[in-house]
Amino acid sequence: MPLKTRVVAVFFILLAAAAGLVAASLTSSTRPYSVYNTGGDGASNLAGLPGVMVVADLSGLQGFNPASHVLITGRENPLTPAEAGYLKGFAEKGGVVIAYGSRGFTESLLEALGVGAGVKGAVYDPVYNAGDQGLVNASTVFCGTRVVLEEPYSVSPIGAAAAAAWSSPFSYIDVDGDGSYSPGEPIGSSVVAVRVDAGGGVIIVFPARGVFANSVLHYNKGLLDCIAAGRRVLVDQSEVFRDPAELLRHLIRGQVYSPLHVALLIGLVTLVLYYVYGRH
Known part of the structure; x- marks a missing residue:
């Protein structure tokens, strides 16, 4: 597989992983006292x-x-x-x-x-x-x-x-x-x-x-x-x-790192990979 193709493949793998993390963080928590729990025992x-x-x-x-x-x-x-x-x-x-x-x-x-x-x-x-x-x-x-x-x-x-x-x-x-x-x-x-x-x-x-x-x-x-x-x-x-899942929710939904930040980070990493390896 050409190196440029591998860089593109890495990009889509990272993008899919990030999308999965963001999707998971957007689901409601079930942990008692969590500010991301919309159930009766949440906050x-x-x-x-x-x-x-x-x-x-x-x-x-x-x-x-x-x-x-x-x-x-x-x-x-x-x-x-x-x-x-x-x-x-x-x-x-x-x-x-x-x-x-x-x-x-x-x-x-x-x-x-x-x-x-x-x-x-x-x-x-x-x-x-x-x-x-x-x-x-x-x-x-x-x-x-x-x-x-x-x-x-x-x-x-x-x-x-x-x-x-x-x-x-x-x-x-x-x-x-x-x-x-x-x-x-x-x-x-x-x-x-x-x-x-x-x-x-x-x-x-x-x-x-x-x-x-x-x-x-x-x-x-x-x-x-x-x-x-x-x-x-x-x-x-x-x-x-x-709880790592709760911390992830906070990092993304609490605006520490928004979905836009995650997407920009992936784009930046992919761009660096492309210029370092993909152009040779």
Whole structure:
């Protein structure tokens, strides 16, 4: 095969590979808390709000003024000591952190804050809910707003932790984890969020799977507006972007490298190959 023909073949191979990568990046994510997930457990609606910015790595928080930002972090896995340090440091410098996610994540954050607010069990409310007893409608200390929490857990504030949200007197704690009320399980108002003052800022922990996820954001936009109080919103994606597919989506859809950039890069590489080899 002539060299010029091989250069053309390489071009089309690169073009096909790039097209495949771009096409894959344009599909919706299925990863919980991803800003590219349009499903109920995603954060695409949150990321689409005016002025919201994505944080790809918690070390990048050093580039923001904490006093003028609120950081929202939803996670599946427990924090590492370094990650907990970034969140605490952000709050201590005047920032606001709102955290929610799996039981393992919220417990690890509370432990890192030294408050030891023990998690008792899942809270359900057959009366005050958003159409399902697992979507608990709770009162908060923030501007008199209410919040709809998806699969919240009850916590016991200890030390510096202060109660920040409560379920209704009709709610119960599902101690045996069967998803329904069993005789003997506690009935009554439960604490479903705590706040911990840290230096000049605050960390608010909702032990719940969803607070600003797509499925409940429309209920909780007023709560976000109250807490943010004019601050710009940052969405933590540092855990999500450990997944190579999610990072690729961000590189292309997040305008770090647009499809046009990819096409131009391929064209440039092919042009160089042609002039170096194809003309001889």
